[in-house]
Amino acid sequence: MALAGARPTAHAPASAANTKRPEWRTQPSLNRRGLIARASHRPSCAAEEGVIQWLRSAAAALAIAAQISVSLPADAVLYSRDTKIPRTGELTLRKAIPANPSMKIIQESLEDISYLLRIPQRKPYGTMEGDVKKAMKIAMDSKEAILGSIPAEHKEEGAKLYTSLLEEKGGLQTLLKYIKENDPDKLSIALASSLDTIGELELLQAPGLSFLLPQQYLEYPRLTGRGVVEFTVEKGDGPTFFPTGGGEPKSVATIQVVIDGYSAPLTAGNFAKLVLDGAYDGVTLKCASQAIVADNETGKKGYTVPLEVMPAGQFEPLYRTPLSIQDGELPVLPMSVYGAIAMAHSVDSDEYSSPTQFFFYLYDKRNSGLGGISFDEGQFSVFGYTTDGRDVLSQIKTGDKIRSAKLVQGREHLVLPSAVPEES
Secondary structure (H helix, E strand, O other), X not given: OOOOOOOOOOXXXXXXXXXXXXXXXXXXXXXXXXXXXXXXXXXXXXXXXXXXXXXXXXXXXXXXXXXXXXXXXXXXHHHOOOOOOOOOHHHHHHHOOXXXXXXXXXXXXXXHHXXXXXOOOOOXXXXXXXXXXXXXXXXXXXHHHHHHOOOHHHHHHHHHHHHHHHOOOOOHHHHHHHHHOOOHHHHHHHHHHHHHHHHHHHHHHOOOOOOOOOHHHOOOOEEOOEEEEEEEEXXXXXXXXXXXXXXXXXXXXEEXXXXXXXXXXXXXXXXXXXXXXXXXOOOEEEEEOOEEEEOOOOOOOXXXXXXXXXXXXXXXXXXXXXXXXXXXXXXXXXXXXXXXXXXXXXXXXXXXXXXXXXXXXXXXXXXXXXXXXXXXXXXXEEEEEEEEOHHHHOOOEOOOEEEEEEEEEOHHHEEOOOOOOOOO
């Protein structure tokens, strides 16, 4: 696959920094040890329909009262209908690649077509044609800059991808053809191919970190690029996983996650090392209403990893500093994406991540702000996304186990220090 598209506890739940959350909210909140539900705890990730309807009715009535009693800034990102963040792991990962500026403009032009294709009535093909022609002009005018930013050992591969983007089937010329034919189905398929090619080109342009790590974190494992971790999950209670695309039900399923060292090098690096060490083999999973948590103990390794969040528009991550969503800060790797993977907080401080305990976030727009942003956005170290097996996540129940976790791609990007970092 292409890398571009490569437990209840007694602790109080963590709150989003500077965010006034209504106390009546029934949405579960991630805390230092994992997840808790404020009003109800369910044994599996799937909720009873009747319970959902009751909660919606209660929340709707209380929301009216909350609008009177809770004052929120009018321009709070959390409550803005205009908030735009990627909604799939593939799109998020592609946007997060630190690549040539010209490639980013081309990418944005084509992603605009993805948005226009979702318009249910008459498609604005004229606007789409303008987007493609803009992308083609930039690609041709910036050929030297685009190819010049690729390391020498990848020049040949980069040249092939560049030619494919402009001329070959599924490239920009093909997009123009289907736009002129007013064929949205073929256009959608060709567009996905073009965006995949752009992602591959951008990965060649970003062979390592574009920033220096703080001196105090140089003794931590770090990932200087992308990696792919494959989880094999087995049922713990007898029932089976049912493939959404047909086929025989099985007691074992596979989930693939792309981990991103470009935006979260320490978090992704620590996780990759643990995978190589076999730390997650045999670990039991616990299910809450919006997350699947690896039920392994935190703090046993004798060290913590600092909270690591890359703000959008910045060139390096912030450490031990959560984002203020209401002030307009959004992360490069948002949690508000179904299948996001992040580290739980340290037992001792929300400024640090657990060194071992991670969770899959099951984003649900119904349990988020009006802008579709999770109320815990920017508070956890997100370091990757599920790209294969998202359908499996909804079928996991408490008691299911990770049979094995393997780093199947990206070992060459993992930098291991000579000594294990001491507790911060």
